[in-house]
Each structure stands twice: as structure tokens, then as C-alpha cells.
Amino acid sequence: MKGTFTLDGSEVPFHEGQTVLEAARDAGRYIPHLCAHPEFEPHGSCRVCTVKAEGRMAAACTLPAREGLAVESATDELRELRRGLVQLLFVEGNHFCPSCEKSGDCQLQAVGYALEVRSLHFPQLFPDRPLDASHPDVLLDFNRCILCELCVRASAEVDHKSVFALGGRGIDKHLIVNAESGRLADTSLSVTDTAVGVCPVGVILKKGRGFTVPLGQRTYDRAPIDAPPEKAGKP
Amino acid sequence: MSPAELSQLLHRHHGDPNRLLQMLREVQAAAGWVSPEVITELAKGLTLPRARVEGVATFYTLLATRPRGEYQVLFADNIIERFHGSVALRERLCAALGVAPGALRPDGRVSVGTTSCIGLSDQPASLLVNGLAIARLTVERVDAIAALIGQRAPLDQWPAELFHVDEPIRRAGLLLGAHLEPGAAVRAALARSSEALLEELKRSKLRGRGGAGFSTHDKWRAARDAPGPTRFVVCNADEGEPGTFKDRTLLRRQLDAVLDGMTVAAHAIGAQRGFIYLRGEYLFIAPAIEAALAARRAAHLLGRDVLGRTGFDFDLELHLGAGAYVCGEESALLESLEGRRGIPRRRPPYPVTHGYLQRPTVVNNVETFASVAHVALAGGARFAELGTERSTGTRVHSVSGDCARPGLYELPMGASVRELLDACGAEAPIQAVQVGGPSRTLLSPRELDRALCFEDLPSAGAFMVFGPQRDLLEVVASFARFFAHESCGFCTPCRVGTTQLQGAVDALVGGRGTRRDVRHALRLCALMRDASHCGLGTTAGRPFMQLYEKFKPTIERSLSSLEFRPTFDLDEALAPARALTGRDDERAHLEDP
Numbered sequence: 001m002k003g004t005f006t007l008d009g010s011e012v013p014f015h016e017g018q019t020v021l022e023a024a025r026d027a028g029r030y031i032p033h034l035c036a037h038p039e040f041e042p043h044g045s046c047r048v049c050t051v052k053a054e055g056r057m058a059a060a061c062t063l064p065a066r067e068g069l070a071v072e073s074a075t076d077e078l079r080e081l082r083r084g085l086v087q088l089l090f091v092e093g094n095h096f097c098p099s100c101e102k103s104g105d106c107q108l109q110a111v112g113y114a115l116e117v118r119s120l121h122f123p124q125l126f127p128d129r130p131l132d133a134s135h136p137d138v139l140l141d142f143n144r145c146i147l148c149e150l151c152v153r154a155s156a157e158v159d160h161k162s163v164f165a166l167g168g169r170g171i172d173k174h175l176i177v178n179a180e181s182g183r184l185a186d187t188s189l190s191v192t193d194t195a196v197g198v199c200p201v202g203v204i205l206k207k208g209r210g211f212t213v214p215l216g217q218r219t220y221d222r223a224p225i226d227a228p229p230e231k232a233g234k235p
Numbered sequence: 236m237s238p239a240e241l242s243q244l245l246h247r248h249h250g251d252p253n254r255l256l257q258m259l260r261e262v263q264a265a266a267g268w269v270s271p272e273v274i275t276e277l278a279k280g281l282t283l284p285r286a287r288v289e290g291v292a293t294f295y296t297l298l299a300t301r302p303r304g305e306y307q308v309l310f311a312d313n314i315i316e317r318f319h320g321s322v323a324l325r326e327r328l329c330a331a332l333g334v335a336p337g338a339l340r341p342d343g344r345v346s347v348g349t350t351s352c353i354g355l356s357d358q359p360a361s362l363l364v365n366g367l368a369i370a371r372l373t374v375e376r377v378d379a380i381a382a383l384i385g386q387r388a389p390l391d392q393w394p395a396e397l398f399h400v401d402e403p404i405r406r407a408g409l410l411l412g413a414h415l416e417p418g419a420a421v422r423a424a425l426a427r428s429s430e431a432l433l434e435e436l437k438r439s440k441l442r443g444r445g446g447a448g449f450s451t452h453d454k455w456r457a458a459r460d461a462p463g464p465t466r467f468v469v470c471n472a473d474e475g476e477p478g479t480f481k482d483r484t485l486l487r488r489q490l491d492a493v494l495d496g497m498t499v500a501a502h503a504i505g506a507q508r509g510f511i512y513l514r515g516e517y518l519f520i521a522p523a524i525e526a527a528l529a530a531r532r533a534a535h536l537l538g539r540d541v542l543g544r545t546g547f548d549f550d551l552e553l554h555l556g557a558g559a560y561v562c563g564e565e566s567a568l569l570e571s572l573e574g575r576r577g578i579p580r581r582r583p584p585y586p587v588t589h590g591y592l593q594r595p596t597v598v599n600n601v602e603t604f605a606s607v608a609h610v611a612l613a614g615g616a617r618f619a620e621l622g623t624e625r626s627t628g629t630r631v632h633s634v635s636g637d638c639a640r641p642g643l644y645e646l647p648m649g650a651s652v653r654e655l656l657d658a659c660g661a662e663a664p665i666q667a668v669q670v671g672g673p674s675r676t677l678l679s680p681r682e683l684d685r686a687l688c689f690e691d692l693p694s695a696g697a698f699m700v701f702g703p704q705r706d707l708l709e710v711v712a713s714f715a716r717f718f719a720h721e722s723c724g725f726c727t728p729c730r731v732g733t734t735q736l737q738g739a740v741d742a743l744v745g746g747r748g749t750r751r752d753v754r755h756a757l758r759l760c761a762l763m764r765d766a767s768h769c770g771l772g773t774t775a776g777r778p779f780m781q782l783y784e785k786f787k788p789t790i791e792r793s794l795s796s797l798e799f800r801p802t803f804d805l806d807e808a809l810a811p812a813r814a815l816t817g818r819d820d821e822r823a824h825l826e827d828p
Binding site: 043044045046047048050057059062064081084085088089091092121122123125146147156162163164165166167168169170171172173176177178179180 | 271272274275284285286287289290293294295559576581583719720721722723724725726727728730731732733734735738755758759762765766767768
């Protein structure tokens, strides 16, 4: 089955089983998102892709596309909502872009620019999250984690290792690794794992290759994340 | 726990990963905490990734992944309990035991912390000690508890009277006034075909009592019509909404009606297995449920060929939660039942087609199943005579707060708020009434003629009365703290928003609030309402929004006149540096700007 729905008034084709976000992406239309990734089953946790469909708010990444569905995305209301969500993600962790190896390649930062987030607005929580530098090839800087679970999904579904999982609840939810010691070195992670490359922010970093591409020449320095697909940065 | 004990535990649960939470509960009960070594061994025994077991163990409040002492005391930190002096009683117990709040005493004997409402706000203040409830706390009872812990008396040697829980049924109706023989409703149901039974249910117009009010008939028919040979019936006995305790009473006084209702459901939809998911805080009810299940098996009300009906095989299991309000949401409950973190599922698909183990599943509230028993016995038309056009039957209200007679009140659907206030002897003048708990409606005195039914005020049964002496901001702050504590953390708006909202409301309560805090709070409420993954997040901002809409002067009075309040004290920030350098002289401080 095939069909079309409308996104901000213009038609988007879809085929059976696609979500609104997938169909929009195929049509070269950008809906801001963080936890969705074309290679993985969507789960709708970051909520940055929230759209309005027939008067109801829904995450575009889990909303099934349906014939004739009228979807709003680029409205002031939704931009304001997404800005709020990105601000909440920023104040939840410890994000210092100028000193981050991922600056310019970071999707949180890029979405922040695309949504014109100019301040944090909310009080920062300044959590205490120690680094894990135990692994010979990979560094974990939990300060930047946005809990998108992409590494969890990649490690379980692609690498078949389940190196990562989530522990705790509510604001204490955090990324954990599959070892009694809690140290990455004691897991089966290898630097070539899919889970290592999938992090949209700067948590999972390969050691020994910092700043190989100078700031100013990185993915989203060349073109913003919301640029038309032929120009947009690909991480 | 020794390796032998662990291996017995695994064996008892057939090495079934779906039973992980039940195993963790048993480890907690036996060892007092779930150690990293036990997590590793359980993961090996169940061939699960260790991190998954750790993820489950760290999700539930009543599981400790650090030593919490031989005696683990958790005070219920609900606003009703606070108004009955729970904070002072907690401090008294801490002082008597020489332990800091929330910390483990250095000798490893005891810790005293807090948890959310434990379903005893009709007899506050209350606490859990090693999972068992103690209600009606007074200075004397707290001192007695301190002495018992001081003597290191084993829990089973504590006076039984301490653990007595009242069931103050103030007004009984169809459900609470019934005297049903075990199995009477099942016999009545088996006299009809499952199709005829569903028709009776349709005629009754019964709607689910969990709060959402979905048609029970429609739910059951959808589950019956879903493809596949295996079906499940699940009783949601995870009432966690602060101020709700009616399921406690129904399970202790009308258990056979509830179990009959579940068996009737099995007949109607063709289910073979069922679960009672009991909130962990109701551990004290578990033995009676287990005994009733055993008695029903002996009486052929459960098991193979129920009541001699060939091919009607149905059995029930009791599962215990471990302290997570979010598991009251039906899909999170199913996740928990499958031994995982209680994260609400993405919907569709719905549990009626993809429930427990992705099989068709009916999940209903305790009160719904009790009502079903009466529909099966007396027919749908009789049931529909009670209540209103679109809300039939009765409703059991859990009444607490500033009234002479807190307890259980069963009224026909559609009764007015005022009627219930009069019945419970509410203290005049009423300042506010919270109907349905924090996630529902805050009523001002101008709204007391509203009706308690789905058409007007849907409720999961909580009814809290606030007299003139109460600070409503403190009430809302308590609700904000509750949602922050109970957010599962899955989605951004609820995970971060509930904590931010708690901060903003706390600032207002402390008299440090500014208009900016109010604007922040309102923006957070809207964000959570619009963007959250499940009902917990979408309703978490309601208490503050309703306070703002209906009780604006309460907020205005609390504001300091400032538009801006510094959140950061530069001199304070130098304190660690002063401590490190051992200096506290004038020049180690910043001058006042």
C-alpha cells in the first residue's frame, strides 16, 4: 500500500509501515529529532520530533503514516516546544561545547542551532557523572549523555553484545555497562563495534584521535542539520 | 545469599526470565539488598545480559542495590501523611536510633528513608519496615519501633498489633456490602455462553475503574476477537495514586468477588492464565491472596476444567510489584510482569491484541473485576440501574485529609462532591478537594456540586479534603515531588520536566519564588502535557496548572517581589576552596557587591 499525507500543507508520499518521520526523511523533509536513527526501530524517547496530527501531539518517529493525515511540524508552537525539550536536555547533563571533541559533529548541538536555542532557560542540574577511561580504545564521558539508547540498541541488535543498558529511574536514569565492576574495560566492547560510532553526542569517544578534523570544518560547520538533503551534514 | 540458595531460587522460578522481578524481590527479602554479585549470578542463571538485570534492580524503589540495613524503614511521604506529622515522627525515629535521614547507620543496623504514598492515608502516618506496613503512627508507636530495632528483635516477634491495618468502611453499597460465596459469579457466568456473557456486560455499560473509563465490554470483545490461541487476564492491583486505598479494602474484604470477576473474564475471552499484579507496598495482603488461590484450586474454581466445565482451564498467579507508580499504567505493568523495567510501551498496538508476551490480554482494575462479579450474578440491566446514563454502578472512594471520618465510601456513580463531603464530616470551610489524586482534579469551593462520574469528574477513587489551615502550595509541591520520584525517566519532558517543576514549586513554597519561577513552571507544565510519552508525564503538571487557574492569590502571596533571584552565590561557591586551603579569613571571602 502506498499513499500520501501532508506535512505543513505539502504532500509527502509514504509506503505501508512507514512512520511520519521515515516518510518525511525519504522525501527530503527535515523534522528535528535525536533518538531516531534509520537503522533502528524507533522508540520515541527524546520527543524532539513531536508534531501535531489532527490536533494531537505525537512523536513523528513512532506515528504511523496514514492516508490524508494532516501533520504540522514547522509551526511556532512546535518550534517552541522542541526548543524547550532541547533546553531540558542541555540542563540535565554537563554540556560544554567549546571543549567537547564532538563539537561540530554533535547532533544535540546541531539541533540546538537549528531550533535557535539561545539560552538554557531552565536552572542547570550539574549532575556528578564520573568518566570511564578504563577501556584501552574507548572513552565514556557520561556528562554528555542524552539517554537516546542508540548505543543500547546498536550493541544489542547489531553487535549482539549488550554492552550498554539503562539503570536507575527518573532523573537518576543513567547509562550502565555490562560488567560487575561497572567499568567498560571489563565488557566485551571493541572499538570497531557499531555501538561506538552511533552516539549522536560526545559520550562514546575513540581514544587517540581527538580533533583530527579542525573545528570549523566539521559536519555541521559545513552545512546545518536542517539544510536541504543535498547539502545537509551527514555525521 | 549463598550460591546454593541462589540456585534454589532460580529453580523455584523455573529459570524463567519473566519472573526476574519476583526473584529480585525474594533476594531483597532474604538478604536485605541485591548485591552486585547476586546480579551477576542471576544474569548467568537466566542467560540475560548482566546490565539488563542491573537495570531492573535499580528501577524499583523497594529493591536496594546498596546495603540499607537489617531494618529498612521507609516513611510514606504523601501530603496527608505530612499533615499528620510524618516529618516530625521520622525525625524522632532517626534521633532515637542515631541515624541520619536517608543514610545507613554505620553499624549496618538500620536506615530510615521515605517513599511515595503506601495506600494508608486513611490511617496516617504510616511506614514500611522491610516492606511491611505499619499505620496510625504516634510518638508512642514510633518509640516502640525504635526500641524493637534497638533490641534487634526479629520482625516476626514484633507485636502483631503494630501491623494491624484498619478497613474503615463508612458506607457500603453493591460491592463493599456484598456477601458472595466463592465461585457464585463464576457459576452464574458458566450458565451462559461467553457470547451471552459479553452481551450482559454490554448491557451493564460497565466502564473501567482505573480512571480512563474505557468500556469493559469493548475491551473484552477485542481481546476475544484477537487472533491466537493464548489469552491472559491481568488484575491491576497496583494502585499508587497518592490518597488511593480502595483496592486494599476490596482485596481484603471482597477478594472472592475480585477473583470471581477474573475467572468470569477468562470464560468470556477464552483465557488460560491470569495474574494479579499487587503493588509491593501491599505485601501484607499477599498471604491472604495466596491462601485464597489455594482454596479456589481445591474447590475447582481454578485449575483444569473449572467447576467441571471440560476445556475451561484457568489458573491465577500473584505477582508483586516493587515500588513504581508508573506500573499502574497497563503497558508498564505488563513490562514489569515480564520481569523488565516498568517503561510504558509504545501504543498502538494495545494490550488487547499485544499484551503479556505479546498475546491478547485484558488488564482491568481490582474494582472493575469486583463489579464484573455482580454483573455476572444479577445481570447487566440490574447493574445499569445504578449510577448515571454513561457511568453505571457504584464507585468506592478513598477519603482522606481534613474530615472527621476518613475511610471508604461506596456511592452510586454521579453522587456530588458535596454529598461525599457531608458524609465524611469534612471540616468547614473547605479550602479545596483533590479528586482522583494528583493526576486528576483540584476543586475550589465553588465546584462542590460537581458530580463524581465519568461525565464530569473521572477518578481512580482518591478523594482528599483540604481545610482552611492548609497551604495549597505545599500540597502542590508534594505532588510535584511525587511525580519527580515516580517518573520512569524514559522521555525527556517527564524525566527532566518533573524535576525542574519540583525545583520551581519548592522555590515558591520557600518564599523565594519570583514571577519568573511561575512562568518557568507553567512552561514546564505545558511541555510535559504536550510532549510526554505516557499519562504520568501528561498529567504531572496538572496540580500546578490548576492551582494557577483556580487559586491564583495563593501563588501571588508566595512571591517575593523580585523578578529575578540569583541561583548562584559566588561566595558560597568558594567554600570548597576555603575548606581545602584551611582558610576562612576575611580575604578568603568575596566582598559584598
